[in-house]
Amino acid sequence: FSANGFMVDTTMSADVNAGKKANDSIGINSWSLEENSISEDDMQTFEFSFHIFNSDDWSDGFDTETIIIQL
Known part of the structure; x- marks a missing residue:
C-alpha cells in the first residue's frame, strides 16, 4: 500500500x-x-492490491492488479 x-x-x-x-x-x-x-x-494518491485466498487451507490464492485511487 502506498500513499x-x-x-x-x-x-x-x-x-x-x-x-x-x-x-x-x-x-x-x-x-x-x-x-x-x-x-x-x-x-492524494493511493496504490494497492489485494491478495485473496481460501482461508481454510491457504489455497486458490491470487493477487489483483494494482488499484490506483486519486483524490
Missing part, C-alpha cells in the same frame, strides 16, 4: 463466504504516515 508514493503500513482482513459479499475498510497506521510526513489533508 502519495510512500509505502505505508496498513491493516485489513475480511472473511467472505463463497457467493457472498462484504464491506470492510483498510486501516492506515498514523505513525506510518507521520514517518513519511503525510497528513490526512495531504493524501
Whole structure:
C-alpha cells in the first residue's frame, strides 16, 4: 500500500463466504504516515492490491492488479 508514493503500513482482513459479499475498510497506521510526513489533508494518491485466498487451507490464492485511487 502506498500513499502519495510512500509505502505505508496498513491493516485489513475480511472473511467472505463463497457467493457472498462484504464491506470492510483498510486501516492506515498514523505513525506510518507521520514517518513519511503525510497528513490526512495531504493524501492524494493511493496504490494497492489485494491478495485473496481460501482461508481454510491457504489455497486458490491470487493477487489483483494494482488499484490506483486519486483524490
